[in-house]
Amino acid sequence: MRKVIPFERRAVATNALAGAEAKCVHRNLRLVERGGIVMCADCDATLSPFWALSMLSEQYALAMGHIDRLKSRIQLADARILELSQELDAISPGERSLNKSSTDT
Numbered sequence: 001m002r003k004v005i006p007f008e009r010r011a012v013a014t015n016a017l018a019g020a021e022a023k024c025v026h027r028n029l030r031l032v033e034r035g036g037i038v039m040c041a042d043c044d045a046t047l048s049p050f051w052a053l054s055m056l057s058e059q060y061a062l063a064m065g066h067i068d069r070l071k072s073r074i075q076l077a078d079a080r081i082l083e084l085s086q087e088l089d090a091i092s093p094g095e096r097s098l099n100k101s102s103t104d105t
Ligand SMILES: [Zn+2]
Pocket: 021, 024, 025, 026, 027, 040, 041, 042, 043, 044, 045
């Protein structure tokens, strides 16, 4: 009879970074001209230029997606404003004056 030995699931550290550096996502880059080094301005980690470029590319794509979503929301809002103003225009002037507040004369 075979016996299955259960293994505990343990988190494996992919690198030996410690403290803040390990938690940092390195979004704030600092280019050190001398030596052509890319560093994280938050945790001072030296980053691979390829990694930095990939991260920037990813962030750029996310930002462009966000802009696209905002543009479509603006288009929907514009369409709704047009719809509402057409509805308002369709209301006859007599009806419109009934909807005015009592302070209007
Ligand atoms: Zn960092």
